[in-house]
Amino acid sequence: MIENTGFSSCTLTYDMNTCFEKLTDEELHLFEKNKLEVSYKKGETICKQGAFASHMTFICKGLVRLYLEDEVNTLTLQLVPSGGIIGLTSLTKNSNVFHYSAMAYQDTIAQHLDINMFRHLIENNAAFATEITNVLCESTLQTYGRFFSFMHKQSFGRMADTLLCIANRIFNSMEFDLPLNRKELADLTGLSQESVIRILKKFKDEDLIEIEGKTYRINDDKKLNEISQHG
Amino acid sequence: MIENTGFSSCTLTYDMNTCFEKLTDEELHLFEKNKLEVSYKKGETICKQGAFASHMTFICKGLVRLYLEDEVNTLTLQLVPSGGIIGLTSLTKNSNVFHYSAMAYQDTIAQHLDINMFRHLIENNAAFATEITNVLCESTLQTYGRFFSFMHKQSFGRMADTLLCIANRIFNSMEFDLPLNRKELADLTGLSQESVIRILKKFKDEDLIEIEGKTYRINDDKKLNEISQHG
DNA sequence: AAAAAAACATGATCTGAGTCAGTTTTTTAT
DNA sequence: ATAAAAAACTGACTCAGATCATGTTTTTTT
Numbered sequence: 299m300i301e302n303t304g305f306s307s308c309t310l311t312y313d314m315n316t317c318f319e320k321l322t323d324e325e326l327h328l329f330e331k332n333k334l335e336v337s338y339k340k341g342e343t344i345c346k347q348g349a350f351a352s353h354m355t356f357i358c359k360g361l362v363r364l365y366l367e368d369e370v371n372t373l374t375l376q377l378v379p380s381g382g383i384i385g386l387t388s389l390t391k392n393s394n395v396f397h398y399s400a401m402a403y404q405d406t407i408a409q410h411l412d413i414n415m416f417r418h419l420i421e422n423n424a425a426f427a428t429e430i431t432n433v434l435c436e437s438t439l440q441t442y443g444r445f446f447s448f449m450h451k452q453s454f455g456r457m458a459d460t461l462l463c464i465a466n467r468i469f470n471s472m473e474f475d476l477p478l479n480r481k482e483l484a485d486l487t488g489l490s491q492e493s494v495i496r497i498l499k500k501f502k503d504e505d506l507i508e509i510e511g512k513t514y515r516i517n518d519d520k521k522l523n524e525i526s527q528h529g
Numbered sequence: 530m531i532e533n534t535g536f537s538s539c540t541l542t543y544d545m546n547t548c549f550e551k552l553t554d555e556e557l558h559l560f561e562k563n564k565l566e567v568s569y570k571k572g573e574t575i576c577k578q579g580a581f582a583s584h585m586t587f588i589c590k591g592l593v594r595l596y597l598e599d600e601v602n603t604l605t606l607q608l609v610p611s612g613g614i615i616g617l618t619s620l621t622k623n624s625n626v627f628h629y630s631a632m633a634y635q636d637t638i639a640q641h642l643d644i645n646m647f648r649h650l651i652e653n654n655a656a657f658a659t660e661i662t663n664v665l666c667e668s669t670l671q672t673y674g675r676f677f678s679f680m681h682k683q684s685f686g687r688m689a690d691t692l693l694c695i696a697n698r699i700f701n702s703m704e705f706d707l708p709l710n711r712k713e714l715a716d717l718t719g720l721s722q723e724s725v726i727r728i729l730k731k732f733k734d735e736d737l738i739e740i741e742g743k744t745y746r747i748n749d750d751k752k753l754n755e756i757s758q759h760g
Numbered sequence: 761a762a763a764a765a766a767a768c769a770t771g772a773t774c775t776g777a778g779t780c781a782g783t784t785t786t787t788t789a790t
Numbered sequence: 791a792t793a794a795a796a797a798a799c800t801g802a803c804t805c806a807g808a809t810c811a812t813g814t815t816t817t818t819t820t
Contacts (some may be wrong), residue, residue, distance in 0.1 A: 368536065493807060496769090
């Protein structure tokens, strides 16, 4: 499977599961006592930018879109698959709100972890804190790559990027069912819906991909990767 | 002084100084023993993307540009003034290189802090690790704001943003000497040099700012802030 | 099965900002 | 002081991709 070497529009969070291994039995007990399992249906809002941040959200199952918004625009920051966590930036001292919104791209099962408990764990367990540091670094790096790609790659590169990322990193397969419509793909790639449609058509015309309903199939990841690299 | 409420192109790192207060005497001793003071002249490279990351760099004095680069392009991620630190993302387990380059915008005094010592401090002092978490969160938030601004604001907004940020957050004054030429301002705002020139001229024509050599003076921060907000 | 509503698709047009090709001003070197 | 080099500036041109308007297909509802 070809992995992109340069910067990529792709943004997936690091798997959190290893973090929890660092907790002591006592802490795990506290953890279990202070978590809340919640289900979200496709399209439902998991957290809302600007709202009071009472908890971190661990994604057990599903796929979540994490995005910034203002009155007019939207910017998708990350795709968070199972194993990911939402809300870490709210741990900063200077704020007690969510800094971004999150929405379920498909039915999702999540755990709400009390923010005070979370803070307590970090402040008292250096191994856990180290893991969190790691997650934050990874997430930052992903964002950097995405930022660079969005600024310097053009539409075809970003689309190619995104398809490869979804195939390689979410589904681990060149064929997958993507629960996104054209509008949502546009949000994800930072393009207009029309551009997404035109680019996908071009890719189809050149037999790089096939699309049948929601089923995507990447026929030529090598070529797609070239497009992604070049621009 | 008017502070921007929405997202801003501005990117300044959080002041690291509070972090070191969390170290024990013993750790401080270790810290002192493993640090190296280095001076950089304007234009010199402080760290190079892709190079082996043997240390974090604490900025004692000066102003540093932190940026991503590939064969063709550049993206300025942050301005790091004194009190800031460079290289934290290299703490991630999955890598031992610098993920960005850094260059001195003006003569700079820095301390190189051994990465293994730094790791050791994080892994053994939860209070310190908590502070680092905080720095990472702040930095991530700044990057998010900048990303959003770069994607959705247009040139005048980004320029206005940047001027206000420099005035408010670096110099704490509406009049300041900026050691950047037009090309460097272009890199900072993500615009072409020509666009920067055109925009600054427009701002001057409308008496929003005055420029005399390297001395900038903001006459109408209210209006500038409106431009920044609107787009 | 028909009607309504989403989603998908396509062509025409517009525009912000980059590129290019210069000129003028300022700075640096001799 | 003067030549050379660098930085600042200007106008003309171009283009990627957004927007708009409209049409077609698919899905959902009743």
